[in-house]
Every structure is written in structure tokens, then in C-alpha cells.
Amino acid sequence: MANLRDIRRRIKSVKNTSQITKAMQMVAATKMRRAQQVAISLRPYASKLDDIAGHLYANMGKDEISHPLLQKRNKSGKTAVVVITSEKGLCGPLNTNLLRDVIKADDSSKVYISVGKKGRQVLARLKKNLLADFELKDTPSFSDSKTISRFVLQKFEEGQFDAVEIYYNRFVNTLTQVPTRYPLVPIGAGVLEVAKALGEAERSEALATSNKGPIFHNFEPDADVLLGKLLPYYVHLELYEKILESRASEHSARMVAMKNATDNAKQLVKDLTLEYNKARQASITNEILEISSAAAMMAK
Amino acid sequence: MATLKLEILTPDAKIFEGDVDSVLLPGAEGDMGVLPQHEALITQLNAGELHIMHNGKTEILAIGEGFAEITATTVNVLTDGAVNEKDIDEKVAEEAVKRAEDLLKSNTLEGEELEATQASLARSLVQIGVKRRRRS
Numbered sequence: 001m002a003n004l005r006d007i008r009r010r011i012k013s014v015k016n017t018s019q020i021t022k023a024m025q026m027v028a029a030t031k032m033r034r035a036q037q038v039a040i041s042l043r044p045y046a047s048k049l050d051d052i053a054g055h056l057y058a059n060m061g062k063d064e065i066s067h068p069l070l071q072k073r074n075k076s077g078k079t080a081v082v083v084i085t086s087e088k089g090l091c092g093p094l095n096t097n098l099l100r101d102v103i104k105a106d107d108s109s110k111v112y113i114s115v116g117k118k119g120r121q122v123l124a125r126l127k128k129n130l131l132a133d134f135e136l137k138d139t140p141s142f143s144d145s146k147t148i149s150r151f152v153l154q155k156f157e158e159g160q161f162d163a164v165e166i167y168y169n170r171f172v173n174t175l176t177q178v179p180t181r182y183p184l185v186p187i188g189a190g191v192l193e194v195a196k197a198l199g200e201a202e203r204s205e206a207l208a209t210s211n212k213g214p215i216f217h218n219f220e221p222d223a224d225v226l227l228g229k230l231l232p233y234y235v236h237l238e239l240y241e242k243i244l245e246s247r248a249s250e251h252s253a254r255m256v257a258m259k260n261a262t263d264n265a266k267q268l269v270k271d272l273t274l275e276y277n278k279a280r281q282a283s284i285t286n287e288i289l290e291i292s293s294a295a296a297m298m299a300k
Numbered sequence: 301m302a303t304l305k306l307e308i309l310t311p312d313a314k315i316f317e318g319d320v321d322s323v324l325l326p327g328a329e330g331d332m333g334v335l336p337q338h339e340a341l342i343t344q345l346n347a348g349e350l351h352i353m354h355n356g357k358t359e360i361l362a363i364g365e366g367f368a369e370i371t372a373t374t375v376n377v378l379t380d381g382a383v384n385e386k387d388i389d390e391k392v393a394e395e396a397v398k399r400a401e402d403l404l405k406s407n408t409l410e411g412e413e414l415e416a417t418q419a420s421l422a423r424s425l426v427q428i429g430v431k432r433r434r435r436s
Contacts (some may be wrong), residue, residue: 038312045309048378052369055342142311142380143364143423147416149401219345220329230367240311 004283007276011269018265025258026063032174032251034139039244046237049230050194052292056227057199058206059219066221068157069187069231073195078161080131080152081105081112082184084168084243085119087135087249092257094169094250095119102167105181111161115148115243131155136243152239153232156185168242169249177249184238191234301432302336306352308361308377309401315361316352323375324351325368335371339369345379358386362430364423375385381423384429393431396424 083102085095095118102119103126111131114120120133134148152164164185169177219226306323308316323334326348345366352359366379400421 041313042311044314045311048309048376049368051376052342052367052378144421146380147419218339218341220327220341223342226342226367227385233367237311245409275354 004276007272007279011222011276014265014268014272018262018269021258021261021265025255025262028251028255028258031138032248032255035244035248035251038139038206039241039248042237042241042244046241049233049237050198052229053192053195053230053234054198054202055075056219056223056230057196058202059223067228067231069235071187072186073162075159075162078109078111080155080161080164081110081114082148082152082164082166082239083112083114083119083123084246085114085116085167086246087117087138089118090188090257091250091254094177094253095122098167098169101179101181113148113152116246131160138247140240140243140247142236142240144235145243148230149236149239152184153235164241168246169253171245171249171252174252177253182238182242184235187231187234191238302373303354304334304336304338305374306374306377308350308363308379308382310379310381312381317386318354320352320354322353324349324353325366325375325377326350326363334375338370339367340372342422343368343370345377347426348380349426360430362423362427374380383427393424393427397421397428400424 041133081102083098086097090094095116099119099122103122106128111129112123113132113134114130115121115134115136117135120130132151136144151210155161156164163183166182166292168180168182170180303319303321304323305316306316306318306320322336325332325334325343326346328344328346331348332343345363345368348362349365350361350363352361361382361384363377364380365383366377368378369376400417403417404421
């Protein structure tokens with residue numbers, strides 16, 4: 001049986017592959033934990049930002065504020081789409097699912113900003129209107145992400161588009177990541193809800209304790225100006241949050257994909273070993289048969 | 301003596317938390333010293349040096365732009381990034397400056413790349429400034 005050696009060779013190569021996928025699975029698991037850790041360490045900053053915005057609200061003396069980042073407008077009729085994908089492959093259907101959603105929602109009013117190599121490749125191949133392309137390190141820092149959001153804000157101020165949305169993979173749990181569309185600009189009511197609630201609570205508390213009115217803090221510069229400065233930080237923060245979440249999704253998707261690959265490889269090795277043993281036995285039986293029939297011939 | 305509770309937060313981590321005697325902040329409208337019983341104030345910060353004074357010792361941090369919330373007993377600083385003077389490696393910062401300057405000189409950068417490089421140049425220069433001042 002000539003294919004005995006072939007089977008042995010295949011078993012060896014499958015074993016090698018499974019070792020690699022196993023290692024990648026472990027690396028992805030570590031990176032996922034790290035990505036989640038970073039996302040958690042973002043929280044104190046985010047809640048403090050809400051606090052400050054809340055104080056500003058309480059001291060402004062009016063409920064609604066006008067700022068370009070808060071208003072719907074219709075100047076250029078364009079929408080910028082920030083597509084956050086991974087830099088590397090081997091993470092299951094993660095990028096494919098996300099990009100399918102992006103393409104489905106595509107029309108002539110969209111301009112694209114790709115974050116991550118996978119998104120760029122697809123968008124460039126489909127000859128979409130790609131405004132900019134960013135690549136990120138494995139562990140993106142706030143300043144990396146700020147480069148992107150600053151660019152987005154600048155183009156927004158120039159009036160190149162009226163709205164910005166993010167497509168990213170929302171992290172539900174290790175097994176589930178959902179492609180999600182998130183409107184970044186105009187800043188939605190949900191983002192400032194906490195700040196508004198804090199502000200109103202503070203104002204009513206101030207009214208209850210003194211009749212002088214809700215003036216608590218001094219501001220440098222004015223509260224209105226300061227809030228205008230603060231709003232871009234919400235954009236910076238939101239984008240950073242989404243990038244971190246995408247990273248966590250990517251690593252967990254890769255971990256699951258690699259676990260499946262390892263399991264498959266193990267099953268394959270099992271099947272091949274069985275086949276190998278069968279072939280080996282068959283060849284031994286054959287040999288015995290040959291020897292015994294030869295002996296029988298001689299005995300005659 | 302009364303102390304201030306100082307907290308410095310960046311998106312990546314909590315850089316500093318503790319009681320201090322006074323703080324010097326790089327405010328958008330000029331540097332300001334903050335002592336306990338300061339009036340409540342919210343202000344914008346520029347990139348610059350933040351001095352923490354405690355028990356006669358001064359600690360200097362290089363911070364990015366951000367915001368500060370001051371009350372009679374607390375100071376909360378929100379900033380893009382903060383580096384302790386002790387952790388600044390002058391050589392590394394100098395190399396970063398050189399790299400950024402070279403890139404800017406070569407004029408091949410455009411748009412957002414140019415901006416990012418200028419920003420990183422500014423950051424590194426602040427860091428070097430902090431280190432040098434401390435030494436002289």
C-alpha cells in the first residue's frame with residue numbers, strides 16, 4: 001500500500017497546523033482580556049466628562065444649546081461612514097458580516113473612512129468614495145483614535161458631510177458580535193442624556209437649598225464656550241470606545257475561529273489515524289496471506 | 301493644614317489620585333495655582349506642565365489638553381495624556397522630536413498625517429521642556 005506514507009505525512013501536517021491554531025487561540029484570548037480591560041479603564045474618564053457637562057448644563061440657564069455638532073443639517077447631502085474593521089484576517093465571518101451591512105446601506109451620498117485594512121481592501125475594490133484610510137496598532141491608544149476623530153471633525157467643520165456614522169462590531173459576549181451602525185454626528189440625545197439629567201438634578205437641588213439660583217461654578221471661558229469645547233471630546237471618546245469594542249470583538253472572534261480550527265484538526269487527525277491503522281492492518285494481512293499461500297505451494 | 305484631593309484621569313488610565321497641598325494648572329487663560337478653599341471653577345486646560353505640591357516637594361507632570369473641575373476640596377483633571385517627569389526619557393522624546401521635524405521638513409505629509417505629526421511634535425517638546433527645566 002503506497003498511500004501509507006501519504007497518510008502519515010498528512011497526519012503530521014494537520015498536527016502542525018493544529019499547533020499553530022492552538023497558539024493563535026491562546027494569543028487571541030489574552031488579547032481579548034486586555035482589550036476588555038482597556039475598555040473598562042475608560043469608564044472613570046467618561047463619567048467625569050458627563051459630570052462636567054452636567055455642571056455646564058446646570059449653569060447655562062437654558063435647556064437647549066446650539067452647536068453644529070448637535071444639529072441636523074443639510075448642506076452637502078453627504079454622510080461619512082467610518083468603517084471599523086480588523087487589520088488581520090483569520091477571525092471568522094466578523095469583517096464579512098460587517099461589510100455586508102455597509103454595502104447594503106450604500107448609496108451615492110456616502111463617503112467612507114476606513115479604519116483597518118480589511119475594510120479598506122473591500123471598499124477600494126468596489127471603487128467606493130474612500131475619503132481617508134487609517135491603520136491602527138494592535139492596542140490603539142487614545143491619541144491614535146483622536147487622530148481619526150480630529151480628522152472627522154475637521155472635515156465636518158469644512159462642510160464636506162452633514163452626518164457621521166460608525167459601523168463596528170458590537171461586543172455582546174465571546175461568542176456573539178453584532179455588526180452595528182452607530183450615529184456619531186449629530187451627537188444623539190442618548191449621549192448627553194446622563195449629562196442633562198445630572199445638570200437638571202443639580203439645578204433643582206440648588207434651587208431647593210438657596211433662592212439665589214443655580215450658580216455654582218465659575219467658568220473660564222464662559223459655560224457656552226466651554227461646552228462647545230467639551231462636545232468634540234464626546235466625539236473623540238465615542239469613537240475611541242467603538243474602536244476598543246471592535247478590537248475586543250475581533251480578538252474574541254479570532255479566538256472562537258481558532259478554537260474551531262483546532263477542534264477540526266483534532267478530529268481530522270483522529271479520522272486519519274483510523275484510516276492509517278486500517279491500511280496498515282490490511283497490508284499486514286496481505287503479507288501473511290502471501291507468505292502462507294507461498295508456504296502452501298511449497299508443501300505440495 | 302487643609303489638603304486638596306487631586307485626581308488626574310486620562311482615557312487610558314487614572315494617572316494620579318491623592319491628597320496634595322496645592323496644584324499649578326496650565327489653564328487656557330493662563331497658569332493658575334489652586335489652593336484648598338478655591339472657588340468652584342471649571343476650566344479648559346492647555347497642553348503644558350502641571351505641578352503638584354505636597355509636603356514641600358514638587359512633582360511635575362506633562363499633560364495634554366483637557367479640562368479641570370475645581371471645588372473647595374477637590375481638583376479633577378481630565379486630559380488626553382499625562383506623563384510624570386520621572387518617566388520622561390529625554391532621549392526618546394528628543395528622537396521623537398527629530399523624527400517629527402524630519403517628517404515635517406520633507407513636506408510629503410498631507411492633511412491628517414501632517415496634523416498628527418505636528419501634535420506629536422508639540423507633545424514631545426512639552427516633555428523635553430519639563431525635563432530640562434527640572435534639571436537646570
